[in-house]
Amino acid sequence: MVRFLFLTLTLCLTAPAALAQSIGVIDFMAAAEQTAEGKRANEKLEATYATRQTELNQMKSEFEKEVVELQNASVMMSPELLAERQQALGMKQAELQQRAMMAEQELQQMQMELTADIGEKMRVLAEQIGRERGLDIVLDKAVAVYIGPSVKDLTADLIAKYNATHK
Numbered sequence: 001m002v003r004f005l006f007l008t009l010t011l012c013l014t015a016p017a018a019l020a021q022s023i024g025v026i027d028f029m030a031a032a033e034q035t036a037e038g039k040r041a042n043e044k045l046e047a048t049y050a051t052r053q054t055e056l057n058q059m060k061s062e063f064e065k066e067v068v069e070l071q072n073a074s075v076m077m078s079p080e081l082l083a084e085r086q087q088a089l090g091m092k093q094a095e096l097q098q099r100a101m102m103a104e105q106e107l108q109q110m111q112m113e114l115t116a117d118i119g120e121k122m123r124v125l126a127e128q129i130g131r132e133r134g135l136d137i138v139l140d141k142a143v144a145v146y147i148g149p150s151v152k153d154l155t156a157d158l159i160a161k162y163n164a165t166h167k
Helices: 004-018 028-034 036-076 079-132 155-165
Strands: 023-026 137-140
Touching: 023 079, 023 155, 028 036, 028 079, 028 155, 036 079, 079 137, 079 155
Parallel strands: 023 137
Antiparallel strands: none
8 A cells, every 4th residue: 555655646746747848840841941951952853843744735735736637637648557557656645654753753753852861860860969058858740740939940940951951
């Protein structure tokens, strides 16, 4: 019985201390977009996207032009020639779709490579900031359901430290 009372008393006295942890949050997505390196990476992605989109639009225009030409000339063609041209257009359409998928995969791969490097550097700096501030835990703001007023938002600190460290 004495042990039970001692255990209960110990829990009651230590529970508030356990709840009084200092917590910080960082919006890593916003921080990555706002750093100088993140902005350069985004510009590179956008430039690559624009180039691929221009290439695909040109291929699509050429394909559509050939479809219209075939439709207009189809009444004058033999069934064999018409079938041959339709098959060739089908192959061009498949090539166009394949190139679009390859461009999308290329952009996704490029984005993963660019953001992985930035993300790893940010995590190291976030840990340093947390230690410097004496925090018990630093969380990604994206996983928090609720953030109370006592939680410190370290996003601006991370952006500043990242830009100072990684020029």
